[in-house]
Amino acid sequence: MSGRGAAIRQRVAETLELPEDIVMDVPKVTIIGNVQMNIENHQGIIELGSDKVRINTNIGVLKITGSRLVIKSIDSEEIIIAGNIENIDILC
C-alpha cells in the first residue's frame, strides 16, 4: 500500500466512521490481562518458542516475550497466544 493511498483510506474511514482495521487492513490486537493475546489479521508466525513469540503483520513484527507461552489456537484469520506475557514490542 502506497503512503498516499493509505492516507486517503484513513480519511475515508474516519469520515464514514468505518472500523479502521478493516479498511486499512491492519492487525487488531486484544490483550486480556497478561495471560492472553488475540491477534487478528496476521501474516504468519516467524518464531515460536516457550519464552518468545514473533508474529508477522502488515505493520511490522509483533514480538511477545514471557514464559510458558503457548499458541492457544491458530488459523488464517486469528492467532491466540496464552501464557505469562511480560513484554510486547511492535517493531515497525
Next chain:
Amino acid sequence: MRSFRITAYLKGYITVRVEGMYPEKFLNMAVASGVYFWDVKRLGITELKLKLKIRSYKTLQSISRRTGCRTYIIDKQGFPFSLHRLRVRKMMGIGLAIFILLIFMLSSFIWSIEITGTKNVTNAEVQKNLQELGVRPGALKRGLAVADIEEKMLSKMDSLAWIKIKLVGTRAEVEIVERVPSPRMIPEERACDIVAARDGLIIKIIASKGDALVLPGETVSKGQKLVSGVIERDNAEIRYVHSSAEIKARTWYEKRAEVPFSTTKKVRTGNIKSRIFLSIGAKTYAIKNPDIPYKNYDKIDKSIVPIDTGKFQLPVMIRIESYHETEDMAVALSAEEAKSAAIDEVEKAIADSMPSDAKIINKRISASVGDGSASAYGFVETVEDIGAVKEIK
C-alpha cells in the same frame, strides 16, 4: 468457547509432534491451506506439538514434505476412536443398544392393574371384564383406546355407575363408582297379578288396578292370588292389566339358632410352602417341588402368563401353588357367650328376611342353655305389604 471442546471430542482429534528445522514455516503453510490448530507448544529446539482435527492430517503430510519436517502422531482422542475400540468388544455396544431398546419396549406395556372403589362388586369381577376388553398385564399401552374401553365397561357391567382408567407408567389405575341398584320392576306394559309372598292375615286391601280377590280379615297362604290382572266383564272383551294394590297384612317370622359351646375353627399357622411350575407349550417343568409335610392345609393356585398381548401370546406359563398349613383350633364359649351368640344369630336371621317397610307389632325371643350348647328361638309378628307381582304368561 466451551462448545468447541465438545465438538472436537465428538468428531475426534489427534495430537501431532512436528520435528524439523523450521517448524514455524510448516505452521504458516498449513494455516494458509486452511488447517486449524490449537494448543501449540514448543517442546524443544526442533520440536513442536499441536492438536488438530483428524481430517486435517492429510494436508499436513504433503506440507511436511515441502518444508522438510517429519510428523508423528502421539495421541488420538475422541469419540470415533472409542467407537473403534468398541469394535473389538462388539458385544458391549450391542448390549448397550439392546438395553436401551428393552427399556423403551418394556415401558410401553401395562404390567399391573390397580382397581379402587369396589364395595359390593368384587375386584376379580372388574378385572375379568377388563381383561376381556384388553386391559391385562402384558397389554400394549398404545393399543388401548381408554375412552372406548371405559364406555364398554359401563355397558358391560350394570353395577358400575362410573369408571375411569388412567395409564400411569406401566400401571393401569382403574377407579369405579358403583351404581345403587334400582329395584327390578316389571314394565308397565306387561300384565301381572299380585300374589301373597307369605302366609298372613289381610288387614287392608285396596286395588288401584286389577280386581281384588280377597277381603280384609281373610287368612291367605303363600302363593295365593290376591289381585287379578285379568279383567272379565259382561259385554266386554277380556282385558289384561298390570295390577297394583296397597295390601297390608299381618304376618310372622320364626327362626331358630343353636350355638355349641366348643367349636373348632380352622386357623392358618403361618407356615407356607410353595411349589413352582413352569410350562412351556405342552411340557411342564417343576422348578421347585418340595414335599408338603403338613397334615392340613389350604391350597392356593396362582398362574402367571408373563407375555400375553392378546394377539400374541407366548405359550409360557408360571404356576405357583402355595400351601398354607392350617390347624384346627378349639374355640370354647361360656354358657353366657353361647346364649348371646345364639340370640344375635336369630335376630339377624329374622331382620334379614324382613322387608324394610315391615312394622313390628310383636317380638318374642327366648333362649335356653342346654347340655353343651345354647339355643335361641325368635318369633316376630309384623304388619307389611305381602304382595308380590307375578307376570301373567
